[in-house]
Amino acid sequence: MPGDATMPIASVTQIDWAFAGTSTTAPATDDKPEHTTWAHWVDSTTPDAESVKDEGDMIRLPSGDAVERGQMVNPNxxxxxxxxxxxxxxxxxxxxxxxxxxxxxQGARGILVRIGGFAQGILRRGSEVGIKRWRHVGGEQGWDTIVAIGNCDVPAEIFGAKCSVMEEGDTFVDGDGLEWVCIEKFKGNW
Structure with missing residues (x-):
């Protein structure tokens, strides 16, 4: 992937908190705001991601943006x-x-998400955590690493010819033998 060889890798201690997983939202009612719960599947603060309780009320602003208010265990x-x-x-x-x-x-959990011209991922192997973000720079240049913290190596072929034609169920193996599986593919109308 272009840019990886020259991208400085920052210290993992620079990660405040990173996680990936799924969310569910209960719609607003007359007396309660929209409420969202995040289920962590991989988390930089603990190898037991499922133990993290992460939820809050989403207050929609006139601009369409939202303010989330909640309470949870501070990992620090x-x-x-x-x-x-x-x-x-x-x-x-x-x-x-x-x-x-x-x-x-192999004691690892990772998720990599692509939306349009950006992709980012988190990989946890035991106590080691890595995060990366990539940007599509177009043409022959392909993808460039714009943030790299720790070790989040993913199979290079993900950013090759398969990047735009990937299908659910496609599998890739990284340099350490860890298998990555496409679990979702979507097309947007943005």
């Missing part, structure tokens, strides 16, 4: 703290397609 202190986050919806750039690729085995 171990105590329950209130939090507030801002969410801004953006239009993806590039091709109107995306996919989700998941890996599990």
């Amino acid at each position: 202190t171990g105590k329950v703290d209130k939090y507030e986050e801002s969410w801004v919806d953006i239009k993806p750039l590039g091709e109107k397609l995306g996919w989700v690729i998941k890996a599990q085995g």
Whole structure:
């Protein structure tokens, strides 16, 4: 992948918190705001990602953006703290397609997501965590690494010819023998 050889890899201690998984949302009612719960499948703060309780009320703003308010265990202190986050919806750039690729085995869990011209992933192997973000730069140049923290090596062929024609069920093996499987593919209307 272009850019990987020259991209400086930052320290894993620079990760505040990274995770990947799924979310479910209960719609707003007359007396309650929209409520979203995130199920962590891989988490930078713990190898037991499923133990993390992560949920909050989503207050929609007139702009269409949202403010999430909730409480959860602060991974730095171990105590329950209130939090507030801002969410801004953006239009993806590039091709109107995306996919989700998941890996599990050999003591590792990883997820790599592509939406349009961006992709990012997290890989946890025991206590080691790596995160990467890529940007599609077009033409022969392909994909460029724009953030790399720790070791998040994925099969190079993901960013090759299969990148735009990937199908659910396609499998890839990285340099360490870890198998990655495409679990979702979608086309957007953005």
